[in-house]
Structures are given as structure tokens and as C-alpha cells.
Amino acid sequence: MNEPSAARTHQDAEELLEDYVLGTLSDTDRAWMESHLQTCKICQEELAPLIGVMQALPFAAPEPDIQMNDAVWGRIEQNISRPDTVAEDSSFIPLKTGPSPLEEAHQPSLTRRMRIPWSAVAALMLLSLIGGILLAQVLPSFGEEDIQGQQIAIRFTDPDITATGELRYLPDEQVFVLSIDNMPAAPAGYVYQAWLIKGDSPVPAGVMNVNQGEVASTGDRSQFDAFAITVEPGPFGNEAPTSDPILVAPLHDANTT
Amino acid sequence: MTEPSDSVLMQRIASHNTDALRALYDRYGRVAFALAYRVLGEASAAEEIVQDAFETVWNKAEGFDPGKGGNVRGWLLTIVHRRAIDCRRREYDRTPGILPLDTMENMLSVPDVWKDVSAHLLTEHVRSAMYRLPEDQRRAIELAYFEGLSHGEIAAREETPLGTVKSRLRLGLRKLSDMLDTPEQS
Numbered sequence: 001m002n003e004p005s006a007a008r009t010h011q012d013a014e015e016l017l018e019d020y021v022l023g024t025l026s027d028t029d030r031a032w033m034e035s036h037l038q039t040c041k042i043c044q045e046e047l048a049p050l051i052g053v054m055q056a057l058p059f060a061a062p063e064p065d066i067q068m069n070d071a072v073w074g075r076i077e078q079n080i081s082r083p084d085t086v087a088e089d090s091s092f093i094p095l096k097t098g099p100s101p102l103e104e105a106h107q108p109s110l111t112r113r114m115r116i117p118w119s120a121v122a123a124l125m126l127l128s129l130i131g132g133i134l135l136a137q138v139l140p141s142f143g144e145e146d147i148q149g150q151q152i153a154i155r156f157t158d159p160d161i162t163a164t165g166e167l168r169y170l171p172d173e174q175v176f177v178l179s180i181d182n183m184p185a186a187p188a189g190y191v192y193q194a195w196l197i198k199g200d201s202p203v204p205a206g207v208m209n210v211n212q213g214e215v216a217s218t219g220d221r222s223q224f225d226a227f228a229i230t231v232e233p234g235p236f237g238n239e240a241p242t243s244d245p246i247l248v249a250p251l252h253d254a255n256t257t
Numbered sequence: 258m259t260e261p262s263d264s265v266l267m268q269r270i271a272s273h274n275t276d277a278l279r280a281l282y283d284r285y286g287r288v289a290f291a292l293a294y295r296v297l298g299e300a301s302a303a304e305e306i307v308q309d310a311f312e313t314v315w316n317k318a319e320g321f322d323p324g325k326g327g328n329v330r331g332w333l334l335t336i337v338h339r340r341a342i343d344c345r346r347r348e349y350d351r352t353p354g355i356l357p358l359d360t361m362e363n364m365l366s367v368p369d370v371w372k373d374v375s376a377h378l379l380t381e382h383v384r385s386a387m388y389r390l391p392e393d394q395r396r397a398i399e400l401a402y403f404e405g406l407s408h409g410e411i412a413a414r415e416e417t418p419l420g421t422v423k424s425r426l427r428l429g430l431r432k433l434s435d436m437l438d439t440p441e442q443s
Contacts, residue, residue, distance in 0.1 A: 015423075018401075018430055019401070019407065021430075022398075022401040022402050023338060023339055023405065024401050024405055024407045049431075049434040050434065051331075052434060053433050053434045054331075054335075055328070055331045055334075056379065056383045056433075057383070057398075057402050058288060058289075058291075058334040058338060059288060059379045059380040059382075059383040059384070060380075060383045060384055060387050061288070061291040061292045061294070061295035062291070062295060063291060064294040064300075064303075066300050068286065068290040068300075068303075068304055069304055072308050073279065073282055073286075076278070076282070076308050077275065077279075079312055080278070080312060080315045239316065239317075
């Protein structure tokens with residue numbers, strides 16, 4: 001099932017419940033289910049015994065014919081004993097101290113050594129929009145909300161990136177869907193990661209599938225100030241951003257429907 | 258001497274107690290590796306998933322709230338499973354995804370029904386229950402859970418109508434739930 005823009009019902013959720021607990025839903029469907037489960041008592045009750053099964057299923061994996069390497073614990077111990085690199089002031093997200101992976105690969109012009117609060121990103125975006133100087137790809141955005149959700153203007157922070165695309169918000173499902181055409185491949189070992197930003201606090205919002213040029217993120221638009229994409233270590237991304245955004249989209253501006 | 262519970266270990270991990278993480282690793286590292294290896298079929302990739310999962314536990318332990326029905330084992334193995342499936346999907350050029358930890362609340366808010374059962378006994382119990390499922394239902398669950406296939410993909414793989422696959426999965430999971438809830442009848 002992959003119809004993010006169609007109005008969905010409880011019956012749809014019942015159809016998806018097994019796939020949800022088995023982890024086989026697409027990002028979009030999974031995000032919608034998460035949203036539905038927050039309010040649907042019936043689905044919550046149906047889900048409970050299935051989660052019990054899910055807690056047990058890992059133990060159904062057969063004994064491997066190979067042992068885990070003893071060095072795994074050594075690597076874990078080494079990594080967790082590293083000095084904490086998070087900035088003392090938690091209201092600031094530390095930006096990298098050297099070129100980002102994307103800069104190293106494609107865009108040396110972006111190199112800078114500084115830290116900025118994420119709220120400033122949203123504020124600057126909003127000011128740019130008001131001033132009419134935004135180089136954004138403002139999408140056509142009229143009269144399509146019922147079918148395709150709300151369209152939100154996006155902007156690549158580097159003019160060298162020639163990809164085009166759109167960000168849509170599906171208010172019923174509370175899902176953001178970013179679709180980009182011709183997105184350059186992330187540097188080896190890195191991924192494009194989405195963030196939803198409230199004030200100074202970015203929340204991880206999924207990793208982009210570059211082949212499809214898409215990422216779906218769940219969240220209530222009214223609760224966030226901006227959407228952004230950064231380049232992060234793959235394959236899973238980070239819990240907090242470590243590089244400057246390459247794409248930003250303010251969520252509260254006049255250019256959205 | 259009684260072993261500390263998972264929740265106690267998590268509290269110690271939150272205080273940056275490396276020995277506590279090692280104890281959790283000794284307790285669940287093997288099943289975590291078996292799970293990742295079953296999904297990926299490749300030892301080094303499975304080891305990376307296990308390593309990443311335990312480092313995530315270390316980094317997120319401070320936010321762990323045993324008072325909210327916190328389920329350490331479920332949390333850890335869900336991380337391992339989802340990330341292994343993500344890795345497998347990328348390998349086959351399918352839709353990747355990431356499971357943000359804060360979206361796991363639905364999974365974590367249900368208490369660990371197996372918390373008093375050792376990993377060894379639970380392994381025997383679950384494998385026994387799986388064997389008692391009709392073969393087509395067991396296979397559907399294995400394809401979905403261990404290989405991350407959607408209903409449609411299972412239907413194509415098995416050359417079976419989509420509705421049949423859905424029924425097999427639904428029936429299999431419900432039967433498994435019933436059998437696992439009544440271990441004394443097994």
C-alpha cells in the first residue's frame with residue numbers, strides 16, 4: 001500500500017497492522033501508522049499481542065554456523081570511551097570543524113568553521129522569503145491540498161546543486177514527503193538525512209533513498225519551524241546533525257498552501 | 258547471586274558504567290548476532306549491526322525510562338532487526354529507511370512479557386512454537402520478518418495470491434501469539 005495522499009481509514013490501518021509489526025512497511029506507510037496508533041485505541045489493543053510476538057521472534061533465528069568475532073566488543077568499548085564531542089552549550093548544534101563529506105566531494109565553496117543555532121537557519125529562511133530574495137524552488141501550489149497535500153518551498157543552500165524537487169506535507173497523515181530529481185549521490189559512506197527542527201532542536205526524520213530521491217518523515221507541521229537535509233555518516237545517519245544543511249525549508253511561510 | 262535485571266543494567270549504563278554494558282552484551286550479544294546474521298547472511302555485516310546497536314544503547318541509556326514499561330531486550334533487538342532489514346534492503350536497491358528511536362514508543366510501551374524467561378528457554382519455546390505452525394504460515398512469517406519482504410513481494414516469491422499471503426501472515430501471527438501466551442500447554 002502506498003497512497004500517502006489518499007484519505008485513509010481505520011480499515012486501512014487494520015490491513016497494515018501485521019506489516020507494521022513485521023517492519024515491512026514503506027517509510028510513508030510506517031509514518032502514517034505511527035500517527036494512527038497514537039489515537040486509535042482499537043489498533044493499540046490489536047497491536048499489543050503482536051508486539052509480544054515480535055519480542056519473541058528474534059529468538060526464532062537459528063543458531064549461526066559462525067561465531068561473532070571477539071573483536072566486536074573491543075570496537076564497542078573503544079568507541080564508547082571516546083571523549084564526548086557534543087558542544088557544552090546544548091542550544092547549539094556543533095557543525096563540523098572541517099569540510100563536510102559533500103564539500104570534500106563536490107563543493108569546497110561551502111567550507112566554513114563555525115557553529116550556528118538551528119533556529120537561526122529557520123529565521124534566516126523566513127527573512128529571506130519575506131524579502132523576496134530567496135533563490136528557492138518555490139513550487140506551484142494551488143488547489144491541490146486535498147489530493148497531494150500542502151506544498152512547501154525548499155531551497156538548496158549551495159547554488160552548485162542543480163537538483164529540483166518538492167516537499168509536501170500530508171496533514172491528515174502528518175507526513176512530510178520530500179522528492180528530489182537528480183540528487184547527486186552522497187559521498188561514499190555517507191547519506192542524506194532529514195531533520196525536523198523546532199527552535200534549536202533538530203529531530204532525526206529519516207534517511208533519503210537517493211535512488212528514488214525520496215524521504216518520508218512523520219511529524220506535526222505546526223510543531224516544527226523548519227525541515228532540513230544534511231550529509232551524515234551512513235548507513236543510518238546520526239542522532240544529531242554534524243554538518244550544515246544542504247537543503248532547508250521553513251514550515252511557516254506564506255508560500256505554502 | 259542474582260544477576261541484575263536489564264533495567265538495573267540500563268541505569269548503570271546511563272551512569273557510563275562500561276561493565277554494565279558488557280553484561281548486557283554478554284546477555285544478548287549472541288541472540289542479536291544470530292538475528293542480524295539470519296537477516297543478512299554475512300558475518301561482518303551482522304557484527305557491524307550488533308556493534309551499532311550496543312553503541313546506540315550506550316548513547317541513549319540516559320533517556321531510558323523503566324517506569325514507562327521500558328523493555329531493554331525488546332528495544333535492543335528491535336534496533337538490530339530494523340537496521341539489519343534496512344541494510345538488506347539497501348543491498349537489494351529497495352526502499353531504505355531508518356527507525357528513529359523516538360518512534361519506537363509503541364514498541365516500548367508494552368512491557369516485556371518475556372522478562373522472567375531466560376534467553377535460552379525463550380529460544381527453545383519460540384522455535385518450538387514456530388515448528389508447530391503450518392509450514393506455509395511459518396514460511397510467510399520468516400520471509401516477512403527475517404527477509405523484510407512485503408506482502409506483495411512474498412506473493413511474487415511464492416507465486417501465491419496476495420490475499421492468501423495476508424491470511425497466512427495474519428493467521429500465523431495470531432496462532433503464534435496464542436501459543437507463546439500459553440507456554441505450559443506446549
